[in-house]
Amino acid sequence: MARFQMLMRSPAVGVTRSPAFGVLRMLFPVIVAAVSAASEAQSAARPRIIVAISVDEFSADLFTEYRPLFKAGLHRLQTGVVFPGGYQSHAATETCPGHSTILTGSRPARTGIIANEWYDQSLSRADKKVYCSEDPSLPGSSSTNFTVSAQLLKAQTLGDRMKSANPGSRVVSVAGKDRAAIMMGGHAMDQVWFWSGKSFVTLKGMDQPTPAIVDKVNAAVAVGIMKPDLPVLPEPCRVRSVPVRVADKTVGVPRERKAGDFQGFHTSLAFDRATTDIAIGLIRELRLGAGKAPDVLSIGLSATDYVGHTFGTEGAEMCAQLLGVDENVGRILAALDATHQPYVVVLTADHGGQDLPERNKMHGILDATRVDAALLPANMSKQLAAEFNLPEPVLLGVAPFGDIYLARGIPGNVRSRVLEAAKARYLVHPQVAAVFTPAELRRLPLPSEPADEWSLADRFRASFDPERSGDLIVAPKPHITPIIDVSTYVATHGSPWNYDRKVPILFYRPGVVETVDILPTLAALIELPVPSAEIDGRCINLDAATGDSCAFERH
Numbered sequence: 001m002a003r004f005q006m007l008m009r010s011p012a013v014g015v016t017r018s019p020a021f022g023v024l025r026m027l028f029p030v031i032v033a034a035v036s037a038a039s040e041a042q043s044a045a046r047p048r049i050i051v052a053i054s055v056d057e058f059s060a061d062l063f064t065e066y067r068p069l070f071k072a073g074l075h076r077l078q079t080g081v082v083f084p085g086g087y088q089s090h091a092a093t094e095t096c097p098g099h100s101t102i103l104t105g106s107r108p109a110r111t112g113i114i115a116n117e118w119y120d121q122s123l124s125r126a127d128k129k130v131y132c133s134e135d136p137s138l139p140g141s142s143s144t145n146f147t148v149s150a151q152l153l154k155a156q157t158l159g160d161r162m163k164s165a166n167p168g169s170r171v172v173s174v175a176g177k178d179r180a181a182i183m184m185g186g187h188a189m190d191q192v193w194f195w196s197g198k199s200f201v202t203l204k205g206m207d208q209p210t211p212a213i214v215d216k217v218n219a220a221v222a223v224g225i226m227k228p229d230l231p232v233l234p235e236p237c238r239v240r241s242v243p244v245r246v247a248d249k250t251v252g253v254p255r256e257r258k259a260g261d262f263q264g265f266h267t268s269l270a271f272d273r274a275t276t277d278i279a280i281g282l283i284r285e286l287r288l289g290a291g292k293a294p295d296v297l298s299i300g301l302s303a304t305d306y307v308g309h310t311f312g313t314e315g316a317e318m319c320a321q322l323l324g325v326d327e328n329v330g331r332i333l334a335a336l337d338a339t340h341q342p343y344v345v346v347l348t349a350d351h352g353g354q355d356l357p358e359r360n361k362m363h364g365i366l367d368a369t370r371v372d373a374a375l376l377p378a379n380m381s382k383q384l385a386a387e388f389n390l391p392e393p394v395l396l397g398v399a400p401f402g403d404i405y406l407a408r409g410i411p412g413n414v415r416s417r418v419l420e421a422a423k424a425r426y427l428v429h430p431q432v433a434a435v436f437t438p439a440e441l442r443r444l445p446l447p448s449e450p451a452d453e454w455s456l457a458d459r460f461r462a463s464f465d466p467e468r469s470g471d472l473i474v475a476p477k478p479h480i481t482p483i484i485d486v487s488t489y490v491a492t493h494g495s496p497w498n499y500d501r502k503v504p505i506l507f508y509r510p511g512v513v514e515t516v517d518i519l520p521t522l523a524a525l526i527e528l529p530v531p532s533a534e535i536d537g538r539c540i541n542l543d544a545a546t547g548d549s550c551a552f553e554r555h
């Protein structure tokens, strides 16, 4: 009816209230025109560009806190469909697993991306740790010196599916982090760009010419990094500028980034700005949306996560950062508008996050604390080695919590006893909420209840891959920060608790609704026929998640 209605309002047809006489005379051309307009309107409304933006560590808490301050892109996206408290439902709330869910429709148990890093003791190389977006089959690859690849992603992304349905679709991915670009882009990308630590680079073996925008941004960033950068705090962020002491350093008050400080570039506004510049440049250079088939562009804005890790989530640094994200998203939307192609945007995050324990305590979260060193895998290993008179390491683990592996060298006759003893040692520790074994998780069905009702075991089940997960999976109690050495990072995420699981999910298509759209929208819900010629409004689809509430009305 929307199409029909448009037609009825068009001056060419010139009919709004047809008197009884002459109806038949007028109806014939209307029907003919309606049929051709129908297919036209349908194809025009179908997006030509699908854009997925992931803001790394943009928790539901941060979205709610900063919503009133957004004036640009994040303000405009809120005129679409907003789910302020969506879920990255799984337990291992890290960047790689989180990004692997966004465009695959699959949880880490299916994508195989159980963490940023895990152990694979079957590897012949000395380094048994695997990085999620490396290809460990390549000679010389290690978890720290790797060739970036989607090899370990077991699922297909939207881009993969679009490409196999129609090879004319272009799949473009740009992110600050390689793992964000890879996990959203997938196995069949036409263009992928991510920050290598020195410049924006693409995958080895991608032999297309470098787009002009990438060279331009790399040149500008190279110059910019060599200059000092004194952040100017936006006015609404000034009240948040309160120093917090963490060991021998202070966070909460933005400081100058020194000339040549590459690590500091990660937490500067220039980082996301550069990523955004490349995304916008590619929209223009590739003429996204103007090809034979719809295109998909994923954008990973990674700096929010570095700000969260380096300064925590509740200081003036995060305030300035999120206002920067707002601005960058606004620039992306403006570039999409300028294509004059129909587009759709989804914005979400790979995981949430929590503040550093020192400031959490100041804010009344009294159980906030740092992990006890006894829980570090090396220390647990030492205790078990002494108890069983075994060589170290007995246990392998990337972090105190999550996947813990029994070393391959431990002899078969003691393996189950060592694991039992390790489990018992974890369970008596006051910072441990639960310990799961692969057998326990394997027995559980994949969770099907709403994600807010999941047990701890359900959350770990959704992160469990029998090929890759640990021999023990250790869950921390809430508000335990698994960082002891605060020299680089002071805060993190990764827990199965809701502050790390909850993220905003925003869908947006350009478009405007009117009050006259209310009646047809409600009428369609109860399948009440309303002749389109009698009204001005059109049905709005309310079923963002499940279907088409206008389906009746469209038939």
Ligand SMILES: [Zn+2]
Pocket (backbone or CB within 6 Å): 057, 095, 305, 306, 309, 493
């Ligand atoms: Zn992170």
